[in-house]
Amino acid sequence: MENFIESIAEILEEETVELSDELESFEAWDSLTVLSIIAICDSEYNVPLSAEEIESSGTILGLKELIQSKM
Amino acid sequence: MNLKFHNKKITGILTVLPENEVNFDDEIDNYDFSRGQSMKLKLIMGYGKRRVVKEGTTVSDLCIFGMNHLFDNNLLKKDDIDALILVTQSPDYFVPATSHIIQGKLDLKQDMILLDINQACSGYPIGLNQAFMLLEQDEVNKVVVLNADIMSRKVSVKDRGSRPITGDAAAITIVEKNPSDNIIYGTVNVDGTGADALIIPAGGFKMPSTPKTAEFETDSSGNSRALDHLVMKGDVVFNFVQKEVPPMIENLLDKAGNIKDEVDYYMFHQPNKFMLKKLADKMGVPYSKMPNNVVENFGNSSGVSIPTCITYNLGEKLMTDSYLICLAGFGAGLSWASLLMEMGNLDFCETIDYDN
Numbered sequence: 001m002e003n004f005i006e007s008i009a010e011i012l013e014e015e016t017v018e019l020s021d022e023l024e025s026f027e028a029w030d031s032l033t034v035l036s037i038i039a040i041c042d043s044e045y046n047v048p049l050s051a052e053e054i055e056s057s058g059t060i061l062g063l064k065e066l067i068q069s070k071m
Numbered sequence: 072m073n074l075k076f077h078n079k080k081i082t083g084i085l086t087v088l089p090e091n092e093v094n095f096d097d098e099i100d101n102y103d104f105s106r107g108q109s110m111k112l113k114l115i116m117g118y119g120k121r122r123v124v125k126e127g128t129t130v131s132d133l134c135i136f137g138m139n140h141l142f143d144n145n146l147l148k149k150d151d152i153d154a155l156i157l158v159t160q161s162p163d164y165f166v167p168a169t170s171h172i173i174q175g176k177l178d179l180k181q182d183m184i185l186l187d188i189n190q191a192c193s194g195y196p197i198g199l200n201q202a203f204m205l206l207e208q209d210e211v212n213k214v215v216v217l218n219a220d221i222m223s224r225k226v227s228v229k230d231r232g233s234r235p236i237t238g239d240a241a242a243i244t245i246v247e248k249n250p251s252d253n254i255i256y257g258t259v260n261v262d263g264t265g266a267d268a269l270i271i272p273a274g275g276f277k278m279p280s281t282p283k284t285a286e287f288e289t290d291s292s293g294n295s296r297a298l299d300h301l302v303m304k305g306d307v308v309f310n311f312v313q314k315e316v317p318p319m320i321e322n323l324l325d326k327a328g329n330i331k332d333e334v335d336y337y338m339f340h341q342p343n344k345f346m347l348k349k350l351a352d353k354m355g356v357p358y359s360k361m362p363n364n365v366v367e368n369f370g371n372s373s374g375v376s377i378p379t380c381i382t383y384n385l386g387e388k389l390m391t392d393s394y395l396i397c398l399a400g401f402g403a404g405l406s407w408a409s410l411l412m413e414m415g416n417l418d419f420c421e422t423i424d425y426d427n
Contacts, residue, residue: 031232031292032111038306039349048310051292 001064007044008060011036019061023054041067073326074257076203080249081412083146083419084389086382087137087241088369089124089221090424095235102231103293112235117344117363121238121370123223128427129163130219131172133241136425138177138215146419147245149177153211154184156201158194158218158374160403161225162187173217184211191269192340192402193259194218194374195242196410199398200257202246216244220373225271227296229287233303236343238370241425242378245418255412256327258319262405268307269403273298308402312346315407316399317354323397323409331356334411335394336385340401341365341376374400381414382422389420 009017013028023029034051041047047070057063095118099109112118124133134157141147157170164172170185184205190197195218202214219241226237273284284298296302316339324331337360339347347363362384365376372379377398381389393415401407 030108032108032115035305035309035345038309039345042310042313043349043352048314049306050310051306 001045001068003044004064004067005060007040008037008063011040017060019059019064021060023057023059023063037063045071047071072259073322074200074259075326076200076255076257078249078251078253079203079206079255080247080253081199081244081414081417082247083141083243083245083417084378084382085137085141085243085419086375086379086422087133087140087243087425088122088379088422089128089133089239090426091123091125093121093123095119095121098235101228101234104231115345116236117367118235119367121223121236121366122240122372123237123370124221124239128221128425130157130159130161130221130241131163131169131176132427133219133221133239133425134173134217134243135176136427137241137243137423138173140423141243141419147215149179151213152179152183152215154186154202154205154214155179156186156188156198156205156214156216158188158190158198158216159220160189160191160194160373161219161221170217190406191220191373191404192342192376193400193404193406193408195340195377196257196398196400196408197259197406198374199244199246199410200259200408203255206246206248212248214246216246218242218244218375218378220375222301222373223370225299225301227287227294227300229295230300232292232294232305233301236366236371237301238366238372240369240372240375240379242375242382244378253413254327255410256323257408257410258323259408260315260319260406265307265311265405268304268311268405269301271299271301308342309346311405312342312401313349313353316350316401319407319409320354320397320399323411327411329395329411333395334397335360337361337397337399338377338380338384339399340374341371341380342402343371373402379422382420386420386422389415389417391416
């Protein structure tokens with residue numbers, strides 16, 4: 001998951017993001033962003049995630065741990 | 072389930088699009104979008120123009136219009152039709168079957184087989200499978216496969232996930248016996264445990280429509296719809312498609328003894344641009360071989376998006392040339408199906424506008 005932070009930053013349309021950042025705090029956070037995360041988890045990590053799981057993962061760290069738990 | 076059909080061919084495809092064109096830009100105010108979100112959706116999902124029926128126009132109207140076009144242009148003779156299959160999830164009535172309405176209004180012969188198939192996004196290959204099977208009968212020489220849906224009538228105007236992509240259409244495909252040897256390969260798979268991923272909860276016998284089922288409720292994503300409306304779990308459908316479709320095609324090609332690159336076109340159901348691009352990426356197929364432009368031009372018309380993709384993108388080329396084409400449908404049910412066949416030298420392959 002070495003490019004995880006970069007990929008998430010790109011999806012969120014930010015230069016950089018921190019693991020402690022709340023997902024919902026980003027201006028770009030919407031259903032399309034969630035879909036983009038579902039897509040990248042499928043293509044990069046072969047992990048199927050639901051929109052609900054992503055939304056309830058809280059922070060970027062929470063999301064990362066969610067993905068790792070399913071790898 | 073792997074399928075194999077001998078000595079059958081498609082000889083013509085006609086797509087009928089309703090004349091009412093809706094532009095996403097004109098509908099933006101219905102949804103709770105920022106300008107930026109709208110632009111992103113247009114670009115990524117392919118929200119654009121879509122064709123929908125006017126109130127009162129039904130599946131039988133679209134099919135009858137297309138059939139008459141074929142009769143009037145001497146592309147099909149009434150008496151040659153030995154079977155007519157209608158694949159739809161938006162029938163005119165529960166009783167009788169809509170194929171009978173069509174047969175009656177077109178004054179087709181009585182000595183024929185009529186069959187309605189209740190399938191959605193995978194309905195086109197499933198309808199063709201049925202046609203190939205009917206052609207095994209000695210007296211069945213020509214089968215008309217009608218695939219039509221008008222789901223725009225069942226999508227909430229305040230559902231920003233489904234509404235901007237949903238279109239209506241009908242397609243007529245002629246299937247015949249092939250005097251020269253050929254083999255068509257197919258697959259069908261189902262998973263009824265995913266039935267609620269794409270469902271219209273009310274309106275059937277389980278939950279008849281009442282004033283209560285017409286009441287709007289807003290979900291956590293800000294979409295409002297009633298129980299009478301189509302509801303889709305977008306994330307479940309996305310993951311289902313990405314998980315099941317690539318191995319389905321791999322298996323199909325394996326059974327046929329073909330490799331990916333030998334297929335000229337992957338004419339897939341058109342859920343939205345995003346999902347098709349992700350599928351192409353996952354399968355290692357160039358976008359040029361898997362067109363994804365139906366949603367932005369006409370909308371997602373369920374299974375009819377496959378013949379629409381064929382007539383719109385290949386059109387007359389299929390009347391003079393021949394291509395190895397892989398078809399795939401996937402969606403409500405859940406259901407996913409595919410076909411691999413040489414297609415070409417068709418008598419007709421065109422897209423027309425419905426005009427009442």
